[in-house]
Amino acid sequence: MNVIFLVMILAAFLTAAWRQVRHVPEEGEPSPMEALSSGMIESATGAVELAIGLVGVMALFLGLMKVAEAGGLLTVLARLIRPLMVRLFPSVPGDHPAMGAMILNFSANALGLGNAATPFGIRAMQELDKLNPHKGTATNAMALFLAINTSSITLLPTGVIALRAAAGSVEPAAILPTTLFATLCATSAAIMAAYAYQRFFPVVPEPVRVGAAPDEAVAENESSEAEPLPEDAGKAYPLWVSLLALGGIVALIPLTIMYGTTVAPWIIPGLMVAFLLFGVARRVRIYEQFVEGAKDGFQVALRIIPYLVAILVAVGMLRSSGALEAMVNFLGAFTMRLGMPAEALPMALLRPLSGSGAYGVMASIINDPAIGPDSYTGLLVTTLQGSTETTFYVLAVYFGAIQVRRVRHTLLAALTADLVGIAAAVWICLRLFGGS
Numbered sequence: 001m002n003v004i005f006l007v008m009i010l011a012a013f014l015t016a017a018w019r020q021v022r023h024v025p026e027e028g029e030p031s032p033m034e035a036l037s038s039g040m041i042e043s044a045t046g047a048v049e050l051a052i053g054l055v056g057v058m059a060l061f062l063g064l065m066k067v068a069e070a071g072g073l074l075t076v077l078a079r080l081i082r083p084l085m086v087r088l089f090p091s092v093p094g095d096h097p098a099m100g101a102m103i104l105n106f107s108a109n110a111l112g113l114g115n116a117a118t119p120f121g122i123r124a125m126q127e128l129d130k131l132n133p134h135k136g137t138a139t140n141a142m143a144l145f146l147a148i149n150t151s152s153i154t155l156l157p158t159g160v161i162a163l164r165a166a167a168g169s170v171e172p173a174a175i176l177p178t179t180l181f182a183t184l185c186a187t188s189a190a191i192m193a194a195y196a197y198q199r200f201f202p203v204v205p206e207p208v209r210v211g212a213a214p215d216e217a218v219a220e221n222e223s224s225e226a227e228p229l230p231e232d233a234g235k236a237y238p239l240w241v242s243l244l245a246l247g248g249i250v251a252l253i254p255l256t257i258m259y260g261t262t263v264a265p266w267i268i269p270g271l272m273v274a275f276l277l278f279g280v281a282r283r284v285r286i287y288e289q290f291v292e293g294a295k296d297g298f299q300v301a302l303r304i305i306p307y308l309v310a311i312l313v314a315v316g317m318l319r320s321s322g323a324l325e326a327m328v329n330f331l332g333a334f335t336m337r338l339g340m341p342a343e344a345l346p347m348a349l350l351r352p353l354s355g356s357g358a359y360g361v362m363a364s365i366i367n368d369p370a371i372g373p374d375s376y377t378g379l380l381v382t383t384l385q386g387s388t389e390t391t392f393y394v395l396a397v398y399f400g401a402i403q404v405r406r407v408r409h410t411l412l413a414a415l416t417a418d419l420v421g422i423a424a425a426v427w428i429c430l431r432l433f434g435g436s
Helices: 002-021 032-071 073-080 082-088 097-110 114-130 140-150 158-166 172-200 214-223 239-281 286-303 305-321 323-337 345-350 355-366 376-387 391-401 410-433
Strands: none
Touching: 002 032, 002 305, 002 323, 032 073, 032 097, 032 114, 032 239, 032 286, 032 305, 082 097, 097 114, 097 140, 114 140, 114 391, 140 172, 140 391, 140 410, 158 172, 158 355, 158 376, 172 376, 172 410, 239 286, 305 323, 305 391, 323 345, 345 355, 345 376, 355 376, 376 410, 391 410
16 A cells, blocks of 8 residues: 555656646636645545544444444354354454444445445454454455455445436436446456455564563564353354355345335335344343443544554545546547447446545536447446446555554455456446447
């Protein structure tokens, strides 16, 4: 991340400097360097506002997750899908709370619940960090989890469907099959890339702090180890139960296509009621546990502010300097031949960097009367929105929550999944909708 961060800043500065040298002053128009300065300040302010906006959402869902954890739901989920999860994450004990948290995160992403997925994902990272012998350095399990997360496993892109309907689409749910295909390709690529790259990025422990005694460093690691697991840790439900659960998940795919828009408004309220009723059934003091989890959510949301400021300022500088626009102009002629129209290219480039930027590009395209939501370009950009993720934002938030600075191969695996997801989206949209 150090190299990526520096490259983004230098690219933005050098582009703005070149434009400044050639700039002809016009009344009322800021100079390139003035625009860059304004973009930096706006991005830093926006990062803090974004983090503060996350406080309520984080408190809500981490509160619910605390209730679920106290009732044993995470252990139940982990044991239910243990045959798959222990193969994907061999370094994580089968009944560890990290397994249940990761499953909840994947489930929320699959249903298009970005607000719920983030708190669940942060909780999963906190649990994975308890198993991390080298604090500050990403483990293989963390890298794989975030690579899968950024590949955006999506069965039901509820938000994008709603946007298409608001833009006047005749078939708002037309992107369901294309989104499903693209996200499956991206997720498969994420898993293979994470395993392939990890051998080239060995774990290098964080250096011991200057002035810290050896016993103090050892005590830090010991104090953050995982809590003892239950006596039945490592056990799983019978294989037929796990297969039945996986079969139920697969059966959701056609149901989401048929009834997704009807069910979508019920999901978040239903989650809250279900979690609380589960807690009551397991004799959990739901109010006290909810408040305890909400306190954790508040602290996590504040802790990620510095990481958000760093990455969002770098992205804002790229946009304000004109570097991103120059890249789009350069690549547009080549991508057009591959099925990526020049209008859609900014969306593909922005999506890993900035969720709000990509959202703005998509909204402007599908609301443009000359393009519209049901054109090839409109279908392609909405498929990209539903099947890809804001990679740099996710890494900044999740790693920031546990103070990890050495991300190892995580970013490379995530960007590989992004590239495969974009290519898959272009291919399937060409096949189903044509490029006209």
